[in-house]
Amino acid sequence: MFDIHILPIALTIILVGWSSWRFAAGQTELLRERRIWLQGCLCIACGLVLEAQPIVHWRWLSVLSMGLLLGGYQQLALVLSRLQQQRAHYLPGVLLLLLTGLLNTPWLPQAWADSWNAAVLALVYGRLSWLHWQIERAIRQGYPILTTLYGLGTVAFVARLALGLPGGQDQALLDLVEPLLYLFASTATIYGSFGFLMVILRRRTQHLVRETLQDSLTGALNRRGLDETMLQLRQSVPPFRHVAIAMLDVDHFKQVNDRYGHAAGDEVLRQLVRFFCQSLREQDVFARYGGEEFCLLLPGASLADAQRKLDSLREQFAALAIPAGEGVLHCTFSAGLVCWDNAEVNPDKLLHQADDLLYQAKRAGRNCIAVAAEPNHQGY
Ligand SMILES: Nc1nc2c(ncn2[C@@H]2O[C@H](COP(=O)(O)OP(=O)(O)OP(=O)(O)O)[C@@H](O)[C@H]2O)c(=O)[nH]1
Structure with a gap:
């Protein structure tokens, strides 16, 4: 049968x-x-x-x-x-x-x-x-x-x-x-x-997720990717006691573009992302916020830990030789650093605070980090 x-x-x-x-x-x-x-x-x-x-x-x-x-x-x-x-x-x-x-x-x-x-x-x-x-x-x-x-x-x-x-x-x-x-x-x-x-x-x-959440120039997370990651961090179980948040901006970037050309400027951004991705832990997040401005999230890091880490990265990046045409160039960045240690705080508020501190760092002469006076207790 x-x-x-x-x-x-x-x-x-x-x-x-x-x-x-x-x-x-x-x-x-x-x-x-x-x-x-x-x-x-x-x-x-x-x-x-x-x-x-x-x-x-x-x-x-x-x-x-x-x-x-x-x-x-x-x-x-x-x-x-x-x-x-x-x-x-x-x-x-x-x-x-x-x-x-x-x-x-x-x-x-x-x-x-x-x-x-x-x-x-x-x-x-x-x-x-x-x-x-x-x-x-x-x-x-x-x-x-x-x-x-x-x-x-x-x-x-x-x-x-x-x-x-x-x-x-x-x-x-x-x-x-x-x-x-x-x-x-x-x-x-x-x-x-x-x-x-x-x-x-x-x-x-x-492929679609990459297209939607990644920045095409540097491969870092884009603004939408950052928002999604922030959301996931807020919902993580168990919650992180601290999450350090830094806003970073390449110093005198316009001059880099003007002096070495836009392609060299792009290379600086790519090198910055590669440098951070190689230096961070797996759970850390580095995202392009827009233009030459980036956002760094260090889950689990207190303000003091994050300041130490970021200071060391700042020095190492300043020493990095970035290819530009026939030669190399050196760049620095400035940063504003805050810490989210309360799950009730609005993330946008913290990012604004980090941004304000970034401009303080710029006013203070660049190639430095401005840190929030004390851990942020406004809730995130
Ligand atoms: N090459 C390149 N340049 C970019 C990109 N996005 C933004 N820029 C340039 O970044 C420059 C930012 O210049 P400003 O905002 O004046 O800042 P700055 O020259 O870095 O000065 P400070 O931030 O005050 O140190 C502008 O010239 C933009 O055109 C990009 O994707 N690639």
């Missing part, structure tokens, strides 16, 4: 492969991957249908269906490893395909073919589970669903292999494992065919 349930599974896999192929059309760097993914999905779908067909009970057809299934899964694994910039090794895959073809031929016992097929599918599922674990970890997905599904599939194939081995043939257990194997394998295969689509959507979202 032909297992009719295989048809919607095969059709879904083909449709998902085709949708992924269409979705990736705009991403020129993924053109090869999208073709391989579609081929993989088509191979798996055809392999599944051939495996379930009742018309010809011909062992050579099993060779073909196992070859298609294995080839398809290997193509998906190839795309997943390429997406992680891993080197692809073709030889083990080709060897596995040849051995599978050989062991499924009518000249060898069916039991050998069954055991080998279970072993090789356990291996392929294990590899897919591992690759998905790396991807799901890299994109910080909440729960690693695909890793789990392919992992369960691996366990089911290993159980099938153990039960098929001489001495392990227990029909009652086999009857229990077979439906589980069908469940995990088909769910993992259907859901796994979405893997590439998810990566494409993720990339698009990241």
